[in-house]
Amino acid sequence: MLRQYWWKIICVAALVYTCIEGFLGSVPALPIINETIRNLYFHVAMWFGMMILFIVSVVYSIKYLRTNNHVFDIYALEYAKGGIVFGCLGVLTGSIWARFTWGAFWSNDPKQLGATIALLIYFAYLVLRNSMTDMDKRARIGAVYNIFAFAMLFPTIWIIPRMVESLHPGGMGNPALDTDDIDKRMRIVFWPGAVPGWTLLGVWITTLRIRLQLLAEKKQTSESSKKNFSHV
């Protein structure tokens, strides 16, 4: 499935559509936000991408714990890394947006803090993995921490930021999922274009990295078996 190319075509088409419509299409003229409203296609879609990649990562961690198949561990790690990249881009695009609407790149808003904490939690996942040298132990403890971290992600980015005052929209529910909140012209770019486009791009990058890791591992095992053979 992953080596098929039809979804890559969809990904490129969706992103081309998002960029063309995103920069040239008509958007509602609102005070304060003005043209920065176009950032919706990039900033909000990054969080969708991040969340989906983290969910896939935690599913592979659970699969690893159930089967002890080492391949699933590589999947979980690479999807988590993909999610982290999207999270960083989300914070970056968000702070640029904040500069032009709230007046500063960073204003210690609960949403900004929640996103940063979520990224710190996942950085800790990478640090934890690197602290161990034994491959099985690294995979198992990494999987356990990944599931734990994912569960802690919910209060961090979904519950607590909603409970305190914030400049960010969406205090009551999710602004992107509430379809009445988005203008009709933007909805037809956001849902069919931006969200699947960026998410598929994330999956694409991740699958390439997974294939690279698997190849590197294959090479290593074949080399080490050759070495063992020559000793005999």
Next chain:
Amino acid sequence: MTRESLRFAAKLPVIGAFSQIFALFRKDLLLEIRQQYTFYGVLLYVASTIFVLYLSMGEPEGPVWKGLFWMIQLFVCVNAVAKSFLQEGRGRLLYFFSITSPGNFIVAKLLFNAGLMLLMSLVSLGLFVLMLGNPMPNPVVFIFISCLGGMSLSLVFTFLAAIAARAQQSAALMAILGFPLVIPQLLLLSKISNIAFAEVIQGGLAGMIGVLAGLDVMLVALSLILFPFLWKD
């Protein structure tokens, strides 16, 4: 003595779990009473830290007091809980593996650490009021909040201590893993503490206590589900 009671417990499947948990809990308690290291060690740590704070800050205002209190609680928790798994050597863990189930083991550890943190919270609250003054209009409420907070922190760090011990790393790894994970709890606790610090009760704080309690339940459930995977080698 504990070994006999554990063997006895294994014969009764229904009451077995409870008596095993109790026996493991008692083992930790007896070790603590005999060795008298964690409690007095952390006590000295708390006392000297608060004394340093007193020397440098005098009697701070409410928000500063609150922030300092939760930060000290965080460090106390790391120090108090770190020992719980690191003290168990490889051989002793193998022994526990053969006589009890991972669920019972982690529940006993969670209970012991929650009890320890409960005590430490009360002690550090007392020392805070003694040295840094009392800026709270409702100090009685804050006693409950600090107990709840101490126990919540201990739940996170107990599980992280288990991870750090399995990764054969020092307490430093526990702090690295733990600090990002406890920020949501600390934010919640800091908000909830406003009940004790404000003259007027603010709305929405009851909901936050609910979220914190839900988070604690989730942490216990996750520890129970995930600990068996950490346990086997």
